[in-house]
Amino acid sequence: MANHKQIARSSMQEPKVRLVKNHRPRRRFNSKVFIDRTIETTAIVSLLIK
Template sequence: MTSHKQVVYQSQLDHKSKLLLRRRTRKRFNPRIFIDRTIETTAIVSLLITGFAGVGATGCWGMEIATSSQYWQHQKNICLGGMLVSFSAFLGSALIGASFSIRQDKF
C-alpha cells in the first residue's frame, strides 16, 4: 500500500517538473519575425480585397448596363478605387518584404 502512494507521489512530481520545464522554455518576442508575418499577412489580405473588389466592380458594371443608373456607376467607381488602393498595398508590402529579405540574405 505504501509503494502505491510513493508511485503516485513520484508521478505527481514528474508532472510538476514538466510544467516547470515548459515555463522555462518559453519563446521570446522576436520583432523580425513579427514584421515578416505582418508583411505576409498584409500581402495576402490586400490580394483578397483586390479580388473581392474586382468581383464587386464587375457586378456593378453589369447592373449599370442593365439599368442605366448613375447609382451603379458610382458603386463601380468605388469598387475600382478599392481595387487600386488594395493592389498598391500589395505591391508596397511585396517591395518592403523583398528589401528585408535582401538585407537578411534570404533572397
C-alpha cells in the first residue's frame, strides 16, 4: 500500500509542475496583451476626448 501511495503522490505532483511551467509563459504573454489593450484604450479615449 505504501508503494501505491508513493506512486499516486508522484503522479499527482507531475501535472502540477507541468501546469506551473506552462502557466509562466502564458502569464507573460497575457501581460503583453494587457499592456497592448491599455495602450489601445488610451488611444481611443484620447481620440474621443478630442
